[in-house]
Amino acid sequence: MVAPAVPELTEEIIHESIDARTESLISLRELGPPDLVHLLKQNLRSTGKHIGVYHHVTGVDASSSASLAAYINTLTYKEFGQSAIAKTLEGTYCCYNAFSRVDMRVHAPFPGSVESYCVDERGEKRKATDELWLEAYLCSVLRAYSYADDGSGDTIRKIMGVRRFNPVTSTETEHRFLSAAEQLFFRGWQLGSDSVVQVPNIVSNHLTTGLLKYFHTTGRYASGINLFEKLRSQNVEVASLLAKVLFMGNEEVEGARVLYEALKESPMDYVMLDTQAEFLLKKAHTAAAPEQKEERLRMAQGCADRSTIAAPSEFGTWARLAQVYVAMEDWENALTILNSCPMFTYQDKDAPLMPEPKEVNLPTLPETRLDEIDSEPESRYSEQVDPSLVNLRAAAYRGTFKQAYSILTEMTAKIGWDQLLKIRSNVFVMEDEYRSEKQETGQQAYPAKRNASTDALRGTPDPTANGEAEAEASGDEGDETNSADKKVQKEADSDSSVPTLVVNGKPEDIERPSSAVDPEEAKKAETEGANEDQLSRLNNKRLCERWLDSLFMVLYEDLRVYTIWRTQMAQYRAQSMQYKKSAEEWEILGCLAERLQHTDEAVEAYRACLSQRFSPKALSGILKVFEKNKSTRETIAATIRLVTWQYRWYSEFSPELLHTIRTLIEDEGAVKVRSIIQATNLPQNVLDLTHHYAALCATFRSSGTDG
Incomplete structure (x- = not known):
């Protein structure tokens, strides 16, 4: 099989790409950027001129300095620029070790002996040990899977000039990969996790994500079952991963048994509960009889509800419960639970921060x-x-916001926009309601603080875990949507089909509503014979989180553009014209x-x-x-x-x-x-x-x- 062509980015100043990589080491938070390969070349047409070129690569065997030097050797005597032949004088390969947070480097002059070392976050040289090479190898395989393109080309377009290779091409290389994963498995949390996971643990991190993706891609379920069986004997939490691989391999009975036995030992493990809920939800979708579907959904709801109690600050548990309610067609609870999801700022994959190249050569084989x-x-x-098409903000959603938006669009696809608005007005406090209630209650004093998430499910063990914290955690995305929403909000407000919400207790020019009347005031009102229904009217509703209100506005804009498109298409077809x-x-x-x-x-x-x-x-x-x-x-x-x-x-x-x-x-x-x-x-x-x-x-x- 012929290797892909070699892209070349020419430096303005020799070695500036390596210097830029060294400076960026302290800011890396994920698996690190793709490997950097730098070559110092001499143009044979002007013998005294040295030129620095580089490209990025994933999937190269990084288990030793010899394997990286061998890759550099394959790049010698390649074409440079348009047609001139250049001689390679030396090459440097940089591979990030996300466990120890050092950059493994191999310097190979031609001719000369290979030098290997590593550079820490301060830019200081350190000795490259066998343990560091093992860590670097595992990170390189995980990067190859994590940073691979899904076929759509989106990942390829993000970084220019990246060669991507398959890191595991045989059963022998698979054995090496899984052996490294077994040795370093319980340190996997050090690598961080996907943006939808708040706190990485031993079963929710980039290592376990990479392993599951490998087994899903290759179908090597027996190897995965063997690996996780061994690891489960050391820690019962690994049972959730074992069950997932068993489910992938259609060993559903064994997977259910593994989860059952493990949950008896660790009944509040949220990953195992979520795995159970996911499995039951999937089986409900394939159920033939309505009674069977209802029973499976009821069991899935019990597991998902328990997982939110076990991990109230994790987005995935709440999102799963919302999905179950959507499948049950319990729209009000689905919207309530969605409103309770803790949202996190999206953390994108580490990308190389390189100076602007002098020239770019992207050859075609x-x-x-x-x-x-x-x-x-x-x-x-x-x-x-x-x-109007360029500015559709839903296309830019990532992480928790993308998943929450998907749940909202699923509800809309099933019940329609008008029905969704009715349910929204039943669940959340609307501004016109609040105005009339405020007039009726006169100068009734309300507590200053009310939070949508703590209203959503009363009686959870830690009601503040999904409170103001997630509004702050949504960070930049929340701030961006607030300002960007104004135009759409005005248009929506003028449309009777988009009633205004009281958002997170902060309506425009309106005093904040409360979740409950002050006990002293309530007692006084009771003694004065005030109408109890009037006092509690708003208490039965929630406040809509600002991020969810923003999602409604974004969904409204999506539906508006979609409706215009379909209407115009129908009109053109009716007139036998081309759209x-x-x-x-x-x-x-x-x-x-x-x-x-x-x-x-x-x-x-x-x-x-x-x-x-x-x-x-x-x-x-x-x-x-x-x-x-x-x-x-x-x-x-x-x-x-x-x-x-x-x-x-x-x-x-x-x-x-x-x-x-x-x-x-x-x-x-x-x-x-x-x-x-x-x-x-x-x-x-x-x-x-x-x-x-x-x-x-x-x-x-x-x-x-x-x-």
Whole structure:
């Protein structure tokens, strides 16, 4: 298999990329940026001139200095710039060790002996020990999976010039990876966790996320079960991970038994309770009889409710409970629980902070040439886009905000916007209600503080855990949405279909409402014979968190643009006219429809985009539908093009695309899949790239492969 081309970014000042990386070490909070490879070259046309070039890479074997030096050696005598041949004088490879927070470096002069060392956050050199190399190796594998592209091209476009390799290509390298993971497993919390996890622990961190993604991608469930069985004997909490792998491998009875036995020993482990709730929710969706579905949802609700008590400050537990209520069609409770979710500022993956390069050389290998893909960059940047489509803020949501918005759109897709507004007015205090209540109660004094989350579920062991803390935790995202909402808020306020909320107890120019009347005032009112219903009218409702009100405004804007699009489409069709949009606009409309869970309309927009130019995002959106509908030939045709596009931009490895090929082989058999690939009317060099993914499945002896 031919290796991807080597992108080259030329430095303005020699070694400035390495210096910039050293300076950024102190600010790294996640797994670290992709590995940096720096080469000092001499242009043979001007012998005295030295030039520094660099690129980034993931998936290279970082288990020793020798393996990194071998990678540098593969880069020697490559083309430099447009056509000049350059001689490589020396190379430096930098690989971040997120456990010990040091940068492992290998310096290889040509000719000369290899030097290996590490640099700490202060920029000081330290000795590179075997333990540090073990940690660096494990981090490099996790980065390869974490920073890989999902097929849509979004990750590839974030950082320029990154070569992506598959870090585990055989059962031998798998053994090395899992052995390193076993040795360092109980230190995994040091790596941090996904942005939806508030506090990393031994079963919720980047290491466990990477392991689960590896088993899901490759289907090597037996290896995962073996690993977690050994680790469970040391700590019962690992049972949740063991159960997840058992569920992946369709060993559902054994997975349920593992959770049952573990919860008897640790009844308030929130990850195990959440795993149970997730499993029951999935089984409820596939239940044939309504009674069976209802019973499973009732059990899922019990597990999810208990997990929120076990971990009241974790977003995932509350989100799961909200999902259960949505499945139960208990809309008021779903909205109440969603309002109680603690929100966290999104922490993006560490990205390299490099100075502006002097030159950028992004070569293309002949093996990746495909006309429809090659024409994409030129046409992409010449397209006009309607400003109303560019400013849809829901497209930028990440982490907890993205998941919460997904729950809100699921409710809207099921019951409609008007019904959602009615439920919202039943659950939350509306401004007109508050005004009339304030007039009726006269100068009734209320306590100054009321919080939406503590109102949502009374009697939880730690009611303040989901209170003001999450409003502060939402940080930048909350502040951004507040100012950006004003325009939409005015438009919404003028529309009778969007009534105004009292948000987090802070309405415009209105005194804050309270959750309960002051006990002294209540006693006085009671003795004076005041109307008890009048006093408690607002007490039965909650205050809407500011972030959730912002989500309603963003959803309103999404629905407004979507409705305009569909109305215009209908009008044009009625008049037998063509509805024209640029490819970029069709791509945005497809994402909008997908976000609002209108699958057919999303596919329609994506197809319109692809009819004008190639778009990996549009094609990956359609691919999801092909997979769901078991459309084998269409799935393979889409995968071939996505694999080729990825390879064109120096990525030979996408876990999602590998998973797609593996599931196709499981369903149809390797011979049929290879035959369909080969029968496709595309150049052989392009087909070979996808054959490479199929060969990986054979190497891992996936179900459906020969032998």
